[in-house]
Amino acid sequence: MTKLKQLPIPTHFDIAKVGEVWRVPYQQRAIEAAAWAKTHQISGAATDELRVCLLIIDAQNTFCIPEFELFVGGRSGRGAVEDNQRLCEFIYRHLGEITTIIPTLDTHTAMQIFHPIFWVDRQGNHPTPAATMITLEDVEQGLWQVNPAIAPSIMAGDYAGLQRYARHYVHQLTAAGKFPLTVWPYHSMLGGIGHALVSAVEEAVFFHNIARNSQTIFEIKGNNPLTENYSVLRPEVLEGAEGGSIAHKNTSLIQKLLGFDRVIIAGQAKSHCVAWTIDDLLTEILATDPHLAKKVYLLEDCTSPVVVPGVIDFTEHAEASFQRFAAAGMQIVQSTAGF
Numbered sequence: 657m658t659k660l661k662q663l664p665i666p667t668h669f670d671i672a673k674v675g676e677v678w679r680v681p682y683q684q685r686a687i688e689a690a691a692w693a694k695t696h697q698i699s700g701a702a703t704d705e706l707r708v709c710l711l712i713i714d715a716q717n718t719f720c721i722p723e724f725e726l727f728v729g730g731r732s733g734r735g736a737v738e739d740n741q742r743l744c745e746f747i748y749r750h751l752g753e754i755t756t757i758i759p760t761l762d763t764h765t766a767m768q769i770f771h772p773i774f775w776v777d778r779q780g781n782h783p784t785p786a787a788t789m790i791t792l793e794d795v796e797q798g799l800w801q802v803n804p805a806i807a808p809s810i811m812a813g814d815y816a817g818l819q820r821y822a823r824h825y826v827h828q829l830t831a832a833g834k835f836p837l838t839v840w841p842y843h844s845m846l847g848g849i850g851h852a853l854v855s856a857v858e859e860a861v862f863f864h865n866i867a868r869n870s871q872t873i874f875e876i877k878g879n880n881p882l883t884e885n886y887s888v889l890r891p892e893v894l895e896g897a898e899g900g901s902i903a904h905k906n907t908s909l910i911q912k913l914l915g916f917d918r919v920i921i922a923g924q925a926k927s928h929c930v931a932w933t934i935d936d937l938l939t940e941i942l943a944t945d946p947h948l949a950k951k952v953y954l955l956e957d958c959t960s961p962v963v964v965p966g967v968i969d970f971t972e973h974a975e976a977s978f979q980r981f982a983a984a985g986m987q988i989v990q991s992t993a994g995f
Contacts, residue, residue: 711921711922713922767810782803
């Protein structure tokens, strides 16, 4: 990335509070952002000759606050907190160069295929979250089956149809070479505090919105009960057991991203939602023009992999994915490099 003049960090930013939840004082920040833009001669985003998008993937409390459900600690144990400290500083320092910020929001309700309530074993017990992966063999042998109590809420009481779909779903994951179905703790619950952006990130994004007169574009993902949705661009499974469509690619966002001159990507988790999103973006780029890959910048120090100590460590998988993205022409950089 080209090293450009960086702006100072506004005095309201408290790096020590990035790992905490608090209320953003919107009106105060709006007044300060307008004054900041005037002081530092920051023009409106509509005048940008080089159109830069910052795609922030799932920087939500559920993934980024240590005491929340799926905190992404990485191997250091502080991963997402430190990532967001660097991310906030990156936003403030490059306020005048980032045209648009697109935060994604993982969005769930209780009865979804990757939550414990969806499944039961032969004794009627729900799977242990974060420690259970359900394979095609598990379903075929009856080790795990769909909880009959949820059928009225998901498929209008068609339990047999829901069972057929469950087998189809895990088969599709296997056939596509994806991770087995992981049962996660209830997380990113719509209407809950875990669904919200990390306060410090929200504040930085809001400050950018006001300073640059650039509406933040929020992208919802993951609210389909019948499929995982790691990538913001595409659910894991698109078709039902009988062949009909159950979900669609996010074509509008794909087109929007490909229309920018630079796309910078950060967020959580490097091994899952970040990697899946980049992989889907690369697929679209290769189908359009492989040279477009060079306009994608991956902020490597603003993302961490899923690591559950003593259970599973996706660090090596994440590193291999990023090496593959770099080989395709994408640029892996540090947040301090400028662009």
